[in-house]
Amino acid sequence: MADDPLEVPLAVLAPPSPPSWRRRVALVLAVLSCPVWLPLAITLLLLFTILGTPALLGWLALFRPKLLRGLPRDVRFIARLVQATRQLNARMKSTRGAFTTADYFAEVVARHGNKPALVFEDETLTYAQVDAQSDRMAAWAVDIARLEPGDAVALLCGNRPEHLFCWLGLTKRGITTTLIPTAIRGEALSRALRECGVRVASVRATCRTTDTLVHIFTSGTTGMPKAARLTHLRFFSAIVLPYMFNLGSDDKLYCCLPMCHTAAIGAFSICWWLGIPMVLARKFSASTFWKDVATNECTVVQYVGELCRYLVHAPPSEHERSHRVRLFFGNGLRPDVWPRLVSRFGIPRVGEVYASTEGNANLANTENHPGAVGFISPLLKPLYPVCLMRLAPETAEPGCARDGAGALLRGPDGLGVPCQPGEPGELLGKLSACLQVDQRDASRNFAGYTDREATRRKLVFDVLKRGDCWFRTGDLLQADADGFVYFVDRMGDTYRYKGENVSTAEVAAVLGGIAHLRVAQCVVYVRRGGTAWRYGVAVPHVDGRVGMAALEMEIGAPAPDMARLYAALDEQLPPYAHPRFIRLLRGTTPIETTQTFKPKKAALQAAGCDPRLTGGDDLFVRDAAARSFVPLSATEHAALVSGARRALD
Structure with missing residues (x-):
């Protein structure tokens, strides 16, 4: 093999x-x-x-x-998809699968050479200038570094034009670039280089559409990041977004995301297709965000993760309503943040999408429907290359139930059971029988990871019919009767308490939406212990695992009234879904995030509800009799764990 x-x-x-x-x-x-x-x-x-x-x-x-x-919505969506797919298929057919990113950029330069391509601080570069700078990198790769097609090179660089020059120049020579996050250090950096095979490989005669353009590391919010492959086809297929959200040649896109992330790489493809400039920031800053956007007259803003939450909790800015932004698009906008973002900053339209670095299960909310990540038309459901499938309760399936992912529920015929409206299930993306064939179809593209076993774990067979194969997203979503789809939670972040399933994302959304609480960021989590995933905090006489919430308050916010907090939770959540412990973070212990602003839970999970491990943060435990959250001291914690204190209600 x-x-x-x-x-x-x-x-x-x-x-x-x-x-x-x-x-x-x-x-x-x-x-x-x-x-x-x-x-x-x-x-x-x-x-x-x-x-x-x-x-x-x-x-x-x-x-x-x-x-x-939903018929008008479906017709609009199909018309836009047909337009984009026609462009994709035309290149594939005319080049017989040899259309690469270098060919794509050559087309762009021929059409838009004198137009602005990249705005960075006080510098503006045209497409022709970007082409010339990347040519210099291509020449260096061959003439000085003696690199050959098929070699793999690591790039560790912050947000600046040289980042683009490097990987674009290298791809012109058929060289794959591994984009290393700038925060990575030590053994993690060594592991990344080993995993991506940064070394001289076998020389290939030609570069194909299905070849790897760059390696991109997944965020790793709860585990080690994995190196995913982004192919030339995947890069080019980002042109579907301008069709979905009506982007045009007069737009100007603002990007403050890390250039080593898929979203930023895809933004280049969008800008190239339209011949418009990208306004690139060194990093995201809530204090300077609206000034940058307004000064550069940007009309489109790209977001990811919790970026929007930081904006709505930032102090007022004189520029936050004097901008020209007509569209925020990206993924990870929480339902509780959505209305606050729109109302405070006057955003006419939000384009939330569901996508991942490596996955092929993609959805888009083209209808500005609050809270939804996309839709699956009930009329056209069999035509979609995605599906929502029910999960088996508390079971494991050898070969495809790893990394905290449960097994699919199987019917008497051995096939999976689709979800009904309102029923949460795992989102799957369809693959064909051969990976090479899939890579020529942008809607079914899964190029996998550099780790063979990690790739294998993402596959599941015999879902809707015998012999079919699907990509497992590891995410729980649910659709309503109109077909709109909503994110529920990561499968690894759900847990059972007293026989009931609890979604950490749902609880976090409720806590974050309590106005008087003035929460800057909330993370709801369950404890990770031992070598295997065991969810929650083990407490005697308690059925299941117990959830916790870590609250980071706004600057200047008073300490929360725990009785009011209890009452607010009681109004919106069933008792079993209440977090049993609350950790109130001090200013010295902010919630750590990834480069794409997703909260990291590992350190919080490891500390659990033990006051000795929480660095002096205030801990509270739910007290149903008092209808409040009461302080949890080290003595109380020891009594709780030993069983001397009555178990949680």
Whole structure:
């Protein structure tokens, strides 16, 4: 077996396929019967179109009005998707799969060479100038560094134009770049270099669309980051977003995200396609954000993670309402932050998407529908390359139930069970039988990780039919009756308490939305212990695991009234979903985040509810009799764990 997991067809990992002679016989019969069934099929299709469509619409209006209500949305979405897909397929067909990022940028320079491409502080570079600077890097790679096509190079660089020059120049020579986060140090850095194989590899004759453009590390909020492959096709497929959110040649995009992250890399593709400039910031700063946006006359802002939460909790700025921004787009905007962002800053439209660095299960909320990450049309559900599937309760499935991911619920036929409206389930993205084939289809692209076992764990088979293969996102989502889809939680962040499932994301959204509390950031988590994932805090006489919440207050905010907090939670959550412990973070212990502003939970999980491990932070425990959260001292904690104190209610 090859060392590179991506050179191994998915068929090697999949269940045995039917004998080839059956497929050959079926093909022969299909060809022989073609003169008979083809005219008949065309005739039936025309009759259905002429006679059946009005009848279908009438039936829907009478019996399924909710399905019909979403029809205009679905038509708009399909029209935009067809436009973008046509562009993708045209390049693939004309180059026979050899269209690369270097070819893409050459097209852009030919069309928009004299237009501004990159604005960084006081410097503005045109597309032609970016092309020239990247050519210098390409020349250095060959003439001085003696690199060859197929080599892998690591790039550790902050947000600045040289970051783009480097990886763009290297890809012109068929060299893969590993984008290293600037915060990485020591053994973690050594591990990253080893994992991505930063060394001279086998020389390949030509560069293909399915080859790796860059390696990008996942955020690693609860575990070690994994190096994901971003192919040339994946980079180019970002052009679908301008069609989805009506971006045009007059727009100007503001990006303050780390350039080593997928979102920032994809933003370049968007700007290139439209021939518009990207205004690049060195880093995100809540205090200077609106000044940068207003001064540069940006019309589109890209966000990720908790960036928007920082903005709504920042002190007022004279520029926060004097901007030209018409669209915020990105992923990770919490439902409790959404209305506050729109109302405070006067944002006309939010384009929330569901996407991941490596995954192929992508959704887009093109309708400005608050809280949703996208939609799956109930009318067209079979055509979508994604699905929501129910999970088996408290079970494990060998081979595909790793990293805290539960097994799919299976029916009597051995296949998965789709979710009904309002029912949470794991989002899956469809793959074909061969990974190489999938990589030519942007909607089903999963290039995998550099770690073969990590790639294998992300696959699940026999979901909707025998022999199919799907990518596991590890995320719980749910759809409403209209097809709008909402993020629920990471599967590793849900836990059971007294026989009930609790979503940490739901609890965090409620806590963050309590106005009088003045929370700057809230993280709800469960304890990680031992070598395996064990959720919550083990407490005697308690069924299941116990959740906690860490609260970081706004600057100048008073200490929260714990009785009012209890009452607010009681109004919005069932008792079993209340956090049993609350950790009030002091100013010296802020919540640590990733480079994309996602909170890290590992340190919080490790400390749990032990006052000896929380660095002097105030701890509180839920007291149902007092209808409040009361202080938890070291003595009280010891009594609780030993069983001397009555167990939690």
